[in-house]
Amino acid sequence: MKKYWTLILSLVLVFSILSACSQGSPGGNASNESGGDSEGESGGSKRYAFIFKNTGNPYGEKMMQGFEEAVNELDGEAILRAPDQPTAEGQIQIIEQLITQKVDSIVIAANDPDALQPALTKAMDAGIEVISVDSAVNTDSRVTHVNQADPEAIGRIQIEAISEMVGGKGQIAVLSATSQATNQNLWIEYMQKELEKPEYKDLELVKVAYGDDLRDKSVSETEALLKTYPDLKGIIAPTTVGIAAAGKVLTDKGLGGKVALTGLGLPSEMASYIESGVSPWMYLWNPIDVGYAAGHTAAALVNGDMEGKTGDTFEAGRLGQKEVVEDGEGTQVMLGEPFKFDKENIGEWKDVY
Amino acid sequence: MAVHTANAPAAESAAKKESKLAGLAKFRELGLLAFILLLAIGVQIRNPSFLTIENVMDMATNTAILSILAVGMMLVLVTRGIDLSIGATLALSGMLVAQIVSASAGFSPLLAVITGIGIGTVCGLVIGGLVAWLGVLPIIATLAMMNIYRGFTYMASDGKWISSYQMPESFVGIATSSVLGINTLILIALFIYIAAYYFIGHTRTGRQIYAVGSNPESAKVTGINEKKILILVYTLMGGLSGLCGVLWVSKFASAQGDTASGYELSVIAACILGGVSIAGGSGKLSGVILGAVLIGILNNALPMMDVSPFWQKGIEGTIILGAVLLNAAVKRGVERNHLLRRRI
Numbered sequence: 001m002k003k004y005w006t007l008i009l010s011l012v013l014v015f016s017i018l019s020a021c022s023q024g025s026p027g028g029n030a031s032n033e034s035g036g037d038s039e040g041e042s043g044g045s046k047r048y049a050f051i052f053k054n055t056g057n058p059y060g061e062k063m064m065q066g067f068e069e070a071v072n073e074l075d076g077e078a079i080l081r082a083p084d085q086p087t088a089e090g091q092i093q094i095i096e097q098l099i100t101q102k103v104d105s106i107v108i109a110a111n112d113p114d115a116l117q118p119a120l121t122k123a124m125d126a127g128i129e130v131i132s133v134d135s136a137v138n139t140d141s142r143v144t145h146v147n148q149a150d151p152e153a154i155g156r157i158q159i160e161a162i163s164e165m166v167g168g169k170g171q172i173a174v175l176s177a178t179s180q181a182t183n184q185n186l187w188i189e190y191m192q193k194e195l196e197k198p199e200y201k202d203l204e205l206v207k208v209a210y211g212d213d214l215r216d217k218s219v220s221e222t223e224a225l226l227k228t229y230p231d232l233k234g235i236i237a238p239t240t241v242g243i244a245a246a247g248k249v250l251t252d253k254g255l256g257g258k259v260a261l262t263g264l265g266l267p268s269e270m271a272s273y274i275e276s277g278v279s280p281w282m283y284l285w286n287p288i289d290v291g292y293a294a295g296h297t298a299a300a301l302v303n304g305d306m307e308g309k310t311g312d313t314f315e316a317g318r319l320g321q322k323e324v325v326e327d328g329e330g331t332q333v334m335l336g337e338p339f340k341f342d343k344e345n346i347g348e349w350k351d352v353y
Numbered sequence: 354m355a356v357h358t359a360n361a362p363a364a365e366s367a368a369k370k371e372s373k374l375a376g377l378a379k380f381r382e383l384g385l386l387a388f389i390l391l392l393a394i395g396v397q398i399r400n401p402s403f404l405t406i407e408n409v410m411d412m413a414t415n416t417a418i419l420s421i422l423a424v425g426m427m428l429v430l431v432t433r434g435i436d437l438s439i440g441a442t443l444a445l446s447g448m449l450v451a452q453i454v455s456a457s458a459g460f461s462p463l464l465a466v467i468t469g470i471g472i473g474t475v476c477g478l479v480i481g482g483l484v485a486w487l488g489v490l491p492i493i494a495t496l497a498m499m500n501i502y503r504g505f506t507y508m509a510s511d512g513k514w515i516s517s518y519q520m521p522e523s524f525v526g527i528a529t530s531s532v533l534g535i536n537t538l539i540l541i542a543l544f545i546y547i548a549a550y551y552f553i554g555h556t557r558t559g560r561q562i563y564a565v566g567s568n569p570e571s572a573k574v575t576g577i578n579e580k581k582i583l584i585l586v587y588t589l590m591g592g593l594s595g596l597c598g599v600l601w602v603s604k605f606a607s608a609q610g611d612t613a614s615g616y617e618l619s620v621i622a623a624c625i626l627g628g629v630s631i632a633g634g635s636g637k638l639s640g641v642i643l644g645a646v647l648i649g650i651l652n653n654a655l656p657m658m659d660v661s662p663f664w665q666k667g668i669e670g671t672i673i674l675g676a677v678l679l680n681a682a683v684k685r686g687v688e689r690n691h692l693l694r695r696r697i
Binding site: 005008055210215221228230 | 407488518529601610611653656657662663
């Protein structure tokens with residue numbers, strides 16, 4: 001009897017350890033993954049891989065949807081992957097697998113700008129076209145980058161919005177994601193640059209707070225902003241969790257209309273706060289279009305329509321002609337200004353993403 | 354030692370006068386309380402809006418969920434166990450309840466809370482069964498179930514979030530409503546404390562939990578059903594996590610797959626701060642509540658102190674370490690006094 005128990009116990013242990021280990025390994029979010037037997041080179045249809053930051057992210061799913069749409073238009077095969085946790089290690093494992101599978105192109109939304117360099121360089125050496133999207137990798141690890149929107153435009157448009165909401169005068173604060181987030185930091189930099197212009201001389205940026213994209217921390221940070229700066233007129237939150245948490249705090253405290261809120265957020269998360277007027281309007285690009293543009297950029301590179309050099313142009317399906325522009329030492333493709341969500345259009349968008 | 358013997362006759366003669374002080378000296382979490390008061394004064398000096406009624410209420414509301422979970426975690430720790438799955442159970446219960454209320458707007462809030470507790474209880478029961486009947490180590494069993502429940506949450510939600518526009522007003526109202534100016538979350542937490550106080554100190558089962566934790570062999574000899582007790586504590590923990598899942602989703606008006614990821618560590622930290630022994634057998638409700646209060650103050654005060662975000666984590670860790678060291682020193686002193694008193 002005792003023997004059986006030992007056996008059962010050790011089995012349970014093995015399974016629990018296995019399931020515990022699975023946390024860090026790359027997940028199978030592959031809707032169209034091929035078996036790996038068919039070596040794509042000769043077989044006609046090209047294979048385009050997309051690696052997002054982590055699984056279970058609705059924003060990422062929309063981007064992958066757009067990517068798949070573009071690839072299907074071009075009769076290619078889309079391979080959609082993402083690690084379970086938003087880590088560079090998980091993405092490196094997936095890149096290694098894709099190199100072995102000999103895909104034609106890898107589009108990646110990077111979890112770290114530098115850590116992926118060895119893996120991505122190896123991929124490029126193997127003849128794979130590497131493009132970063134959403135969160136860029138450094139210029140040595142990619143052919144080009146698809147930028148969801150011009151960071152300068154994002155910074156500028158949010159300052160314009162908050163200035164209009166508060167009447168061009170008063171204290172404002174920024175509620176960001178983590179203090180390490182590449183995207184957010186760049187946008188905040190452009191916001192600060194924009195604020196130096198004479199027309200914003202009466203706007204005072206009192207603090208940049210970091211909610212770490214956690215609900216509870218973002219709420220605490222917003223409450224602290226309101227208490228530390230009782231005269232605060234507006235909050236800019238360029239991150240979904242942050243702007244929704246700030247919207248909730250302002251709603252609960254009855255501060256809608258007294259403290260203005262804008263930024264970047266998912267329409268579904270922000271629908272109630274935009275409808276109630278707590279946030280008069282906010283911005284976001286359309287992730288479907290971002291993925292779609294990335295798909296067409298990848299195809300243009302793979303088919304030799306362009307080389308990803310500054311000044312190159314290519315057809316991006318329904319988005320029309322796009323031009324490759326300079327980005328520091330590298331190049332990028334820009335989608336344009338972010339899309340404005342307000343009371344008028346939030347109703348039709350809240351169900352989309 | 355010498356000081357104490359010299360003081361002893363004096364203390365006896367003035368027993369009435371010093372009874373209050375002696376009572377205080379018996380309080381093991383004195384060091385923690387003193388630390389919290391010092392910290393509060395320090396923060397108040399830096400930011401005068403810290404000790405306002407509004408901020409204290411906000412702080413209490415934000416800490417309510419943590420403190421409820423800490424009560425359950427204390428019972429688990431007392432039995433020499435640990436529960437790492439509570440964040441995942443919380444997310445699962447929150448997600449499922451959010452889906453139910455978004456599908457049928459007429460679902461009553463009370464029923465939603467009960468459903469959440471039910472889901473959590475089932476989750477806890479499974480862990481209790483693994484630990485008690487199959488003898489799996491609690492850390493392994495709960496680590497495994499943590500991943501499984503988190504996986505269930507992603508499966509159930511299909512990676513999508515439930516947003517505030519999908520939730521009926523009445524459901525969001527669970528966490529925003531108040532009775533006599535006190536937020537419902539605080540009232541629920543108070544109710545849990547009172548129930549736990551009675552259960553731990555004044556029921557037979559409650560005492561048995563401590564007996565099993567401090568000495569399993571003798572507990573078995575005296576006829577205590579150890580398995581029953583283990584299942585009970587994990588089920589209670591699950592039920593409380595389920596409750597907190599509903600409260601969390603209602604408070605933030607959003608259900609995500611990665612809700613409260615890693616939250617179990619804050620809860621365990623609150624327990625350890627409150628003097629609960631990881632080795633089992635000892636832990637007091639008053640200490641755990643103080644521990645949760647300290648974590649709550651840190652979460653509230655650090656943003657208000659305007660320290661650089663790069664320093665925040667480090668400062669938080671240092672304060673926790675300082676509190677633990679001070680508390681351990683005071684506790685040792687108090688316990689030595691207890692022993693001395695017993696000798697006399």
